[in-house]
Amino acid sequence: MDMVFLSKYYKFFINGTGITLFLSLFGVIFGVIIGVFLALMKMSKKSFFSMIASAYIEIIRGTPLLVQLFIIYIGLPKVTGIPFTDLSIGIIAVSLNSAAYVAEIIRAGIQSIDKGQMEAARSLGMTHSMGMRLIIIPQAFKNILPALGNEFIVLVKESAIVSVIGIHDLMYNADTVRGISFKPFTPLFIAAIIYFIITFSLSKLVGILERRLRAGDSNI
Amino acid sequence: MIQISDLHKKFGELHVLKGINEHITQGEVVVIIGPSGSGKSTLLRCLNLLEHPTSGEIVFEGITITDQRNDINKLREKMGMVFQQFNLFPHKTVLENITLAPINVKNIKKDEAEKIAFKLLDRIGLRDKANSYPNQLSGGQKQRIAIARALAMSPDVMLFDEPTSALDPEMVGEVLDVMKELAGDGMTMVVVTHEMGFAKEVGTRVLFMDEGKVVEKGSPEEIFCNPKNPRTKDFLAKVL
Numbered sequence: 001m002d003m004v005f006l007s008k009y010y011k012f013f014i015n016g017t018g019i020t021l022f023l024s025l026f027g028v029i030f031g032v033i034i035g036v037f038l039a040l041m042k043m044s045k046k047s048f049f050s051m052i053a054s055a056y057i058e059i060i061r062g063t064p065l066l067v068q069l070f071i072i073y074i075g076l077p078k079v080t081g082i083p084f085t086d087l088s089i090g091i092i093a094v095s096l097n098s099a100a101y102v103a104e105i106i107r108a109g110i111q112s113i114d115k116g117q118m119e120a121a122r123s124l125g126m127t128h129s130m131g132m133r134l135i136i137i138p139q140a141f142k143n144i145l146p147a148l149g150n151e152f153i154v155l156v157k158e159s160a161i162v163s164v165i166g167i168h169d170l171m172y173n174a175d176t177v178r179g180i181s182f183k184p185f186t187p188l189f190i191a192a193i194i195y196f197i198i199t200f201s202l203s204k205l206v207g208i209l210e211r212r213l214r215a216g217d218s219n220i
Numbered sequence: 221m222i223q224i225s226d227l228h229k230k231f232g233e234l235h236v237l238k239g240i241n242e243h244i245t246q247g248e249v250v251v252i253i254g255p256s257g258s259g260k261s262t263l264l265r266c267l268n269l270l271e272h273p274t275s276g277e278i279v280f281e282g283i284t285i286t287d288q289r290n291d292i293n294k295l296r297e298k299m300g301m302v303f304q305q306f307n308l309f310p311h312k313t314v315l316e317n318i319t320l321a322p323i324n325v326k327n328i329k330k331d332e333a334e335k336i337a338f339k340l341l342d343r344i345g346l347r348d349k350a351n352s353y354p355n356q357l358s359g360g361q362k363q364r365i366a367i368a369r370a371l372a373m374s375p376d377v378m379l380f381d382e383p384t385s386a387l388d389p390e391m392v393g394e395v396l397d398v399m400k401e402l403a404g405d406g407m408t409m410v411v412v413t414h415e416m417g418f419a420k421e422v423g424t425r426v427l428f429m430d431e432g433k434v435v436e437k438g439s440p441e442e443i444f445c446n447p448k449n450p451r452t453k454d455f456l457a458k459v460l
Contacts, residue, residue: 119270120307120366124321124373125297134324139311 005186009177016173017194023090023169024156024198030095031155032148035102042107053103060100066161069093073165090162090169098155105151109144110136142213149206153199160195170194221246221377221408222267227276229262236262238432240276244377249409251419251440254429255455260412263429264381267410268292268299281376297325300370304382306362308354314341314365315350318372326373333372340368344398360391364398371402378402380411416460420444428452 041053072093113136121131163172174191222244229237236259252260265271269292278286319333341347344364384392403422426443428436436449447453
């Protein structure tokens, strides 16, 4: 890998990284929002809601993201009649997929909190939602942070799959550079380094946040 | 103050409470004793609907709490509860544990709630722990804080669910002292406990439960010195 190569093609990598970050960021945001709803549905006492959420989670987890992506890519514009851009298809597919995993992480986190906590909250006259908001979720959030961070890292890496529908993300652009430079190896190597820098920073960031949140209740 | 009529509770096939009738009046300290599995805790937890009775009626201060149309959250403000496992909120400081419900449920201003909290902390001798977190405290201290947390809502009745059962023996005394003081101030209390000494000394009335029924009730002297029911005799012979 020489400087001439980099100075010639660096724009491809920068643009690709931008798209990958953009896609991952929105994937995470929508994934968490949808995931929270799915988790609440799955924990609902009404079996109608919990069954829908369970079925959704099982289907998403039981089928490859690649298949889901193509189904949405071809199916969604057909069913709705709306000409979605490729990028929005990518975001939709990634967030719908991530939501299922996030939902399971959140559900496990909430259920890991001792039920005495909610009982204590209710015994003080709090409503169920107040107990959730003030007592359960803040404690659950601390517990699920590592798993959630891990899910975000997975999402950044898995987002490379959207290159197959022609989104110009980091993976796609690395492939493009391979084609026009006649170098089969170097672009992949650079892409790998960039992916690693993103995920490594992300995991450090989550670590810092985790330590900060734990500051309150250490000193046992 | 609390009127319980024909209260039944089933967990699936298991019939835990088999028709409880009881009247608890203002200022009483009712101590519920009995072997484990007799339904003592379930009865207590039915009083503030942490368990929903299968049938029967509970009337608290003239309001039928078993009637779904009545707002149970409003009623729970008037019924403090202390748990065996303390159930303090580990992510909140001692002070926040005590002020959380007054601020969020009763909409009391923060400084006002803290004033009340410090008064309670003085009373239980833990003012210096206000900014500690629960897991920095001993079991006895945790349970005293839990009592203060319940008292901060200024309830009309306090429910105690085996408050000393999870404590190391040397810490039982400090918690019982707080409870005795509370009884001395005229607080209405319903206490499920294995502390027979407390029942004798502080109880105004003792209920002995076995297999989902109140088998015998009376003053502490009657129950402890002259039990009539053979099952009460048998139980007391084992624990005293």
